[in-house]
Structure formats: C-alpha cells, structure tokens
Amino acid sequence: MWYLKLILVLVFAFVLYQDFKTRLVYWFLYPMIGILAFLLQTNAVPLSVALINCGINLFFVSSILFISFLYVKFRKLKFKNTVGIGDVLFFIFIACTFAIITFLVLFVFSLLFSLILHFIFSHKKEQDTVPLAGYMSLFFCVVYLASFYNDTFLYAY
DSSP states (O other): OHHHHHHHHHHHHHHHHHHHHTSOOOTTHHHHHHHHHHHHHHHHSOHHHHHHHHHHHHHHHHHHHHHHHHHHHHTTOOHHHHSOHHHHHHHHHHTTSSOHHHHHHHHHHHHHHHHHHHHHHHTTSOOSSOOHHHHHHHHHHHHHHHTSSOOGGGSOO
C-alpha cells in the first residue's frame, strides 16, 4: 500500500500548491484524499472499525463547523467570507483518515500548525484569506511521510 500513500502525499502537495498560489483548489482532489486515506485505513483495520472511525470523525468535524457557523451568526459576519467551501470539503474528507483519538489530536495540531504558518507568512505580504486547506495538507503530508514505513500508530487507540 505504499503506492497509495505516495499518491496521497502527492495529492496533499498539489492541494498545498493550488491553495497557496491561487486560493482555488480543484474540487475532485478532496474526495481523492478521502478515498485514498480511507483505503489506507481499511488496510490497517477492519472495514467496520474504519466506518465507525469515519462516522465519529465526521460528527466531530460537523460539530466544529456548526459551532463556527453559530459564532459567525452571533458576530453577524458572512459565513461565506469566513470559511471557504474548500476548507469545509477538506474537513469532511480528511475525517476518513485515522482512528478517532489520532484524528482529534492531529486535526487540532494541524489547525495550530496552520495558525503558526499564517502568522509567519502574513508578515511578508498582505493576505485577505488564509489557505487553510493548503496548510493542513502540508501538515498531513508530513504525517504520512513520517509514517511511510510504519503506520500502525496512526490507527491504534
């Protein structure tokens, strides 16, 4: 399954490049990430466990998006200007990647990583938007590269 992981890393790199350069990512890359990551997960755990992981991770992502939506409504901002559709798609499809606890930890740290990178790069030029999906793609790309030969810890509880 190393070839699936290599393809996934390349897709993450392509999302990073597109999001950082133009803030527009081809929509079909997000389902590719979800499908490839889910296939890698089913290689490590039974299908029923992978489906449960995906469902609970989707619930977590949906909760975060719902709370974000309520915050935007409360602040009377436009949701369209605060969270991009690409970021929402990335959140949804990245939920198919890991075991529940691993996903929660990696998701939170990828958001912190994105925040740090944005602060570093925002001083160099003015940006109206944050390439969140791109930064998170870089984080998950590094995670998959670090686990290229031994990925059992990504799917353990």
